[in-house]
Amino acid sequence: DQQVKQNSPSLSVQEGRISILNCDYTNSMFDYFLWYKKYPAEGPTFLISISSIKDKNEDGRFTVFLNKSAKHLSLHIVPSQPGDSAVYFCAASVSGGYNKLIFGAGTRLAVHP
Amino acid sequence: NAGVTQTPKFQVLKTGQSMTLQCAQDMNHNSMYWYRQDPGMGLRLIYYSASEGTTDKGEVPNGYNVSRLNKREFSLRLESAAPSQTSVYFCASSVGTGSGGYTFGSGTRLTVV
Numbered sequence: 001d002q003q004v005k006q007n008s009p010s011l012s013v014q015e016g017r018i019s020i021l022n023c024d025y026t027n028s029m030f031d032y033f034l035w036y037k038k039y040p041a042e043g044p045t046f047l048i049s050i051s052s053i054k055d056k057n058e059d060g061r062f063t064v065f066l067n068k069s070a071k072h073l074s075l076h077i078v079p080s081q082p083g084d085s086a087v088y089f090c091a092a093s094v095s096g097g098y099n100k101l102i103f104g105a106g107t108r109l110a111v112h113p
Numbered sequence: 114n115a116g117v118t119q120t121p122k123f124q125v126l127k128t129g130q131s132m133t134l135q136c137a138q139d140m141n142h143n144s145m146y147w148y149r150q151d152p153g154m155g156l157r158l159i160y161y162s163a164s165e166g167t168t169d170k171g172e173v174p175n176g177y178n179v180s181r182l183n184k185r186e187f188s189l190r191l192e193s194a195a196p197s198q199t200s201v202y203f204c205a206s207s208v209g210t211g212s213g214g215y216t217f218g219s220g221t222r223l224t225v226v
Contacts, residue, residue, distance in 0.1 A: 041220075044217050049214060102172075105153055
């Protein structure tokens, strides 16, 4: 029973274009959402987060959108660069839950020149 | 360098052997976590320690034990390894309650034959 789902295992995008990674969740108690980026042979690194009181958070080329009614969030990368090629994990947590994160299965993004 | 250090980086075990994965953080974080990463499954929480002296089960605790030795160190033990425990194991730490992301170690790749 996956509470956080990333239904696209992979995504291929041309350099300079927009990358859109999607994530759905089922637990309505989740109120904090994060995206992590992972390169091969390294641990995941924090990328961007959003609280459920917001519907958008932006950090440079990265923007996360949250649609609470649809239980859906997305990560937009504009413009995409070859260095963005990595696996992206969506994660969610419940405030007060000792920051325990539930992760999705990940989406492998390939940005080609 | 500040962060989360995991040892060993690679390990091959025979079925039935035991071993302990070590994890240490130097960021004065309260909470620590052990995850496993499997293809198509994302990161699944094995055990976590909200604070020194406490440990709790995550999503997939069977076959594992943990010890929060002190605030810095959180070890994961496999008492009798099974092929199903072949995976990449990540340790992470965080400030604890409230919002905030994790800092992950670089992982331990374990193969059980």
